[in-house]
Amino acid sequence: MMIDMQRWPTAKDERWVSGGVAGLDALIDGFRLGDNVVWQVDTLETYRHFAHAFFRQAVRDQRTFIYIRFGAHAPILASQPGMVIESFDPRDGFDVFSAQVNRIITHWGARAFYVFDNLSGLVDWWATDELLASFFRATCPYLFELDTVAYFALERDHHSDEAVRIIRDTTQVLIDSIVLDEALHVRPLKVWQRHSPQMFLPHRVEAEDWIPVMLEAMPETALVHETTAPWVTVYNDLAVGVRDGTLDRASAGRLRRKLTRMLLGTDEKILHLADRFLSLDALLHIRRRVVGTGRIGGKAAGMILARAIVRQQCDDVASAFPLLDEDAFHVGSDVFYAFLVHNDLFRARLSVTRTGVVSHEDYAELERRFLAGTFDAARIDAFAELLDALGDAPYIVRSSSLLEDGFGNAFAGKYRSEFCVNAGTREERVEAFMRAVKLVYASTLNPDALSYRRNRGMLDSDEQMAILVQRVAGQPHGRYFLPSLAGVAFSRNLYAWTDRIDPRAGMIRLVFGLGTRAVNRVSRDYPRMIAVSHPELRPEIGEEVAAYSQRHVDVLDLDAATFATVRLREILKQGPFPELHRYVSIMQEGYLTEPVGRRVQPAADVVLTFNRLLKETDFVRVIGRMLAALEEIYEHPVDTEFTAALTADGAVEVNVLQCRPMWLPGAQARVEVPTDIAPDAICFRTNRFINGGVADPIRYILYVDPRAYARIEDEQYRRTLPRVVGQINQDMRSRGERLLMMGPGRWGSSNPELGIGVGYADIDQVSVLVELAHEEDGHVPEVSYGTHFFQDLVEAEIIYLPVYPSDPDTAFNDAFFHSATNVLPSLYPTLRPYAEVVTLIDVPAERGGCQVQLVADPETRQAVCYMA
Amino acid sequence: MSENLNPFKVAQTQFDEAAERLGLEPAMRTLLRWPRREYSFTIPVKMDDGSSQVFHGYRVQYNDARGPTKGGLRWHPEETIDTVRALAAWMTWKTAVVDIPLGGGKGGVTCDPKKLSEGEKERLARGWVRAVARELGEHRDVPAPDVYTTPQIMAWMMDEFETIVGRSHPAVITGKPLPLGGSQGRNDATARGGVYTVREACAALDIDPGGAYAIQGFGNAGQFAALLHRQVLGGGKLVAVSDTSGGIYQPDGFDPEEIIDYKKKNGKVAGFPGTQPISNEELLELEVNVLYPSALENVITAENAGRIKARISCELANGPTTPEADEILFKNGVHVIPDFLANAGGVTVSYFEQVQGTYNYYWPLEQIHTSLDAHMTRAYQEVRQLQQEMNVHPRLAAYLVSVTRVAEAVKLRGWV
Missing domain, CATH: 3.30.470.20 (ATP-grasp fold, B domain)
Known part of the structure; x- marks a missing residue:
């Protein structure tokens, strides 16, 4: 039956949208504002045809029209007036890409019209259907909310039925198309909230005429296919090829590299180490232990590589490193995004990461939402199987994000790890496992992690959160379980x-x-x-x-x-x-x-x-x-x-x-000691120190002048100084300020001749403690290296530096310390009598808003303290 | 080092004052102002890495008129001969005040034992003994542990000495581990000795032993004093303790054991539930029957002595009171039990160890306690008696007792 052109709608309501092709408009009664339209095609030419018509119509209707360009294929639409082209690079990863698209959608706002490049192409970059589905699921509802109409293309026979099912469930309109006998055939598979008797029949497109046909070649289940996503195909080809001995060397190498990238990410150094130290068997072994799809994250990669390295490199003590390939499992990074979109958390997360700020109260609420989230039934089954494989042993659910433990940045200790005792019924154990996973997922948004990422400009990085599930090494001992x-x-x-x-x-x-x-x-x-x-x-x-x-x-x-x-x-x-x-x-x-x-x-x-x-x-x-x-x-x-x-x-x-x-305390990347500091901004330089690190900016310097200290005649006065220091320290604690303290000789010495006899509690607000060793009569005193409370300094990551002002390799800004205003009497009037020996410098007041910075690099044995 | 801080000069000045009061003749004064013998030597040690390092060692036998010299060994990087001399002098007065038949000595090595492995420490300990073995022995000079030396080091030293002399000689050194002839009761000896003197002072001054007491400094001595005060005096209310983190105060008193437990858990006393915070300075000025300064030197000075309201100050720490403060406290009727009497329990139990070693016998703990009590009680009473006789502050009285005893021995020997 031909479509009755007389029924072509003429006066539609304002939500009615034309696709620019009369036959299509008639078949599905046009689009509605809010429609996401997925074209399943066997050739992108079909998509180009409909996208072009859609664009022309949008121009006629004076719509805002955006072409989202990211594919490796030729453009779907040529650039022309009336069209905004927004380009993205999916190689930046799912997270970055999705966030960028989301931002563009926000930017263009309500009732904008979109054409996206071929979605199937994303799988080439992202390796899995799961991420593709997650992207669609994260983006589509937002477009719907904003009353936009968006076109997407999906290549037929490229995706798993599960991925297509998710897309089908999410989108408002899904139209299948195929070219048969040089004729284009179209069949709507889903048209939300519209129905006509012929709507779901295949139609052959002949110019303006759309003719319903009965087609054997376009079966009802045309969409169910094996995926072509590399996650599956690369693994299958490798596993089968290795088993049957059918892979040539070049193909095996190519597939192996692909598999390595899919599992371990794109960090060249890690990939290089994997090539050198992980056998193909080892890679396949890892792949078999991943629940879901995606990468295993930096922490897991670091662990696996390190184990392989020590076993191969430490021949003489190899027996001390038993083979432990069976103790770890992974939850692939794609599962994280699937969880986010499945539980409507993706955009909540985006809004938080966009600002990089979350209050502890907001985080508590977010964590509640994560904990309330669910996994689908198939995933829960997979988790249960993972636990079965783990056995009864206690295990730990460890974060293993892409950013963690990489070479560029050691994102250490910001995300959560959860121990699980692994007791109870199978259901209880699965529940406990999922709770742990959700807590780790939520920890990607914890205030610490966010502020860390914000401070290092990493908010937009792709932060795929994989999970490393590992047996806890150790043994039961009475009611406890612990490693020796x-x-x-x-x-x-x-x-x-x-x-x-x-x-x-x-x-x-x-x-x-x-x-x-x-x-x-x-x-x-x-x-x-x-x-x-x-x-x-x-x-x-x-x-x-x-x-x-x-x-x-x-x-x-x-x-x-x-x-x-x-x-x-x-x-x-x-x-x-x-x-x-x-x-x-x-x-x-x-x-x-x-x-x-x-x-x-x-x-x-x-x-x-x-x-x-x-x-x-x-x-x-x-x-x-x-x-x-x-x-x-x-x-x-x-x-x-x-x-x-x-x-x-x-x-x-x-x-x-x-x-x-390994990075220095306070740093998460290579520390460069700045070389271009103005001489008068330098407080001191030294080349002797024990614990390197980078101090956060400091406002106050407490300086005890060694010469003034040596001149003290009243022994009682000298013996009171530790309590003076302690009092200032205590007040700084209540102000939330950290200090840099500099004083003569050995801090903590019981002999006042040798230094100020403070206890650790008197200096625990210090982030840098400097021991000034002045040469006297040709004799330079031996420094104590802070051994009076060494371990306390270590635990608190306090940097301890001996400075020898008379050493030619040391710079010491005597002039600054002697000319700076002493704020001790004004801040602490009762301590006025000590002002001749103890100088408290408010650095921002002294030097136009500057604070004290300190970098101590043990690699080069250079430390510099300066004001900036 | 400025003269007024040179510890040996300080020791000589203190002696001079006693000698003046006693009207000692010039030769006696000169003899007692200086050590009788000093040994200064080098100790080459093979280090773990194959290199050799040479350490400086000392032994000062200050005065042996009353018996073999006795005193600790200090391994400290800041060790100097003047410190060792001063401490050897103080040991002479300390053994005399508790009237044990020993003289005073001290020794040391300038080294940082924190930078030495166990093997290196052992070789250093044995090297020290080889250097002075001819001068040691239960009838000559008996070392003991002091700063940074341990029972293990004493064990190595005893073994080296016995190897040299070719026979068993457990009394050559004290502070040995228990299985090698160390004495019972050493752990709390200092505090216990001090508490015995407090008990006597309460009786002498008619002070209620069940009254309040406060402890400044909560290390080994302070913690034991907290416990033993109630045991030995049969009562008492601990109202305040402090350490470097600050102090706590509870006028109704608290349980010492609970605070010791809290300190072990938290590393400090501050924050103990149900107490109010108090500074170290405020603690010293509390109105209590007994104050135990058990931490630092020079905490009671001319500046705060006038505000001390304790009836008794029992100096478990060395040198908590400055000379000016002594006078003020005396004038104000604060009864000071001076450090070298109050904390002489340690050396007294060391002496018991030497005696047990000599007889190749060991005493049960009860016997240690009984004998220590007898020594401390008698020592306190003799100092108290002289103090009343001469109407001087107790520290000077204790000096007078000690110096008189040493001078008497010198005289009897016909040296002067």
Whole structure:
């Protein structure tokens, strides 16, 4: 039957929109404002034809018309008057691309008309149908809300039925088309809120005539096809090719590279390492352990590579690194976006990342919304299978975003990791797993992460959040589950507090139990700091060793099904802990001794020192070899996390959990010591320091002039100075200000001749502590390197710098410190008597709004403190 | 170093005042103003990396008229011969005031033990003994632990000495680990000795032992004093304690054990529930029966001495009161138990260890406590008696007791 042209609508309501083709308008009764129109085509020529007609009509109707250009194919529309072309590069990733499109839609506002390039092309860049579907699902509802009409093209036979189903469910209009016998056939598959008896019949297009036909070749289920997305095809081709031996070398190499990029991202250095250290089997093994599609993220990639590197590079200690390929699973990064769009969180997230600011209250609300989100049934089944494969062991759900642990930036510790005890019914365990995943997803929006990204101009970066699901290494011990040993190890020791220590040999922060205690800096509880070059040296002695030891242990409490921090004594109450004699010393009558043999008396007052571990096992050598190998291969200092255990015969087994490029505290990228600072803006330069880092801008300098200090005759006055410093420190705490403190000799010395005898509580608001060593009578005093409260400085990441003003390699701005206005008497009138010795400088007031900046780079052994 | 801060000059000045009061003859004054013997030597040590390092070691035998010299070994980077001399002099007065048959000595090594491995420390300890072995022994000179030296170091030293002399000699050194002949009761000896003197002072001055007490400084000595005060005196209300983080105050008193537990958990006393914050300075000025300055030197000065309202100040710390403040406190009726009497419990138990070593026997804890009590009680009473006789402040009285005893021994020996 031919379409009755007499029924061509003449006076439609204002929401009626013509597609510019009479036959089409008649067939589906035109479009409506708000329609998203997806053309499924076998050739882009068909799409061009309809898009062009749509554009001409839009010009006639004086519509705002935007062509969204991103495809690798020839343009769908040639540039011409009445058309705005907005171009994007999908290679920037789903996140960036979707955000840019969203922004353009916002910009052009209501009732704009759009033609998008071929959506199928996105799969070439993004590798998966899942992301394509997520993009559509994120964009389409917004266009609908704004009463726009938008054209999209999808190539027939390119996508999984699931992806097309999602698109079909989301769009208002879906029209299938095919060229048969040189004739174009069109059949609407979905037309929202309109119906006519012939609407869903195929029509042959003959000029103005649209003739309904019955076509065998256009079956009802024409849209169900195997996907051509590389995520599936590359893997299939490789797996089958390898199995059957049918792949030639060049194809295998090409496919392997594609697979590597799909799994590990586009960071050239990571890809290079993967080529060198991961076998094809290893890659396929990873791919088989991914739930959903997409990448496994930076943290997972770093871990897998590091494990492969140490096993291959550390031949002499290889047995210390057991094969652990079965302990980890991944949730692909696409799942994150699918979750966002499925739960209407994508735009909420966009609006937050756009400003880069979220209050803690808003974040709490966002987290609630994430927790209320759901996964579809198929995904939940996949999660359940993942948990089945994990077994009963406790596991950790770790964030592994694309930005994390990359070479350009170590996005460390901003996102969440969740321990799961993995107990209960299967349903409860799946529920707990999903809750953990959602919490990690929500943490992409936490205020810390956002402000970090904002400060580093990373708000627009593609932040695909994959998840690393990993068994927790360790063993049950009574009601608790914990690893014997865990910690972090750095290939460079930033805390070489004596010249004997070789900073290039690295440093270990070791704890008993879960490594969270070593990663997070907890005040008043201390990991064992081990200089790899001199494991036995420690800046404490006698009873200080016990004071600066770990007293609390992070564990999983199996009974309470939760992560917990408990006292060491509580762990030992559960029964004899394996190899405990190597981890503890015994406090007896006020001094420490090592246990004799293997026995540790249950009633003994034990202190975690790890002394016998360090003396009697290969532990330090193994970690040292690991650090050296990783630094050599990464061609950059590295920062690692590990767990370790001892076998009954004392052999060490190390499980590498994380490896990333190491940056200085306070920095998340290579630190450049500025060289172009005006001489009068420099406070000092020095080439001796122990812990490098970058300090956040500082407002106040507290300067105790060494000469004035030496001239003090009243001993009482001198002995009061620590309390003066403490009082200022305390007030700065209430003001929320950090300080730079500079003073003569050894801070914390009990001998006032040698320095100001402060305790740590008197200086805990300091971010940089400077020990001024003035030469007197040809004798330069030895500096203390902060050993009076060294471990406190380390835990608080306070930078400690000795400065020798008389050293020719040191610059010291004497003039500034002596001419600057001393605000001590005005801020603290009661401290006026101390103003002749203690100078408090309000730097912004002194120097036109400047603040003190400090960069200390241990690599070049250069530190500069300046005002900017 | 300025003269007024040179510790040996300070020690000599203190002695001079006592000598003047006692009217000692010039030769006696000269003899007691100076150490009898000083050893200064080098100790070459093979370091772990194969290099050699030479350390400077010292031993000062200040005066052995009353018996073998006794005193600690300090391993400290800021060690100087003048510090060692001063401390050796103070040891002489301390052993004399508690009337144990020992003289005073001190020794040390200029080194930073934090920068030495265990092996290097052991070689240094053995090197020190080899350098002075001929001068050591239970009948000559008996070292003990002090700053940065530990029971382990004492064990190595004893072993080296026994290797040199070729026989067992546990009394050559004290502060050894328990399994090698260390004494029971050493851990709380300093605080316990001080608390015994407080008990005696309360009795002598008719002060209620159940009254309030406050502790400035909450390290080893301060914590033990908090506990032992109530045990030994049979009562008492701990109303305030402080450490470097600040102090806490509760006029109704609090449980010392709970605060010790809190301090162990939190690293500080500040913030203990149910208390109000108080500064270290305010704590010193509280109206209490007993104040234990247990932290720093020179906290009670001419500036604040007039505001001290405690009845008794028991100096567990070394040198908490300046000389000017001593006079003010005395005038105001604050009864000071001076440091080298109040904290002599440590050296007394060291002496017990030496005795046990000599007899190759060990005492049970009760015997240590009983003997310590007897020594401290008698020492306090003798100082108190002289103080009343001569109407001087207690520190001077204690000096007078000590110097008299040493001078008496010198005389009897016919040296002067």
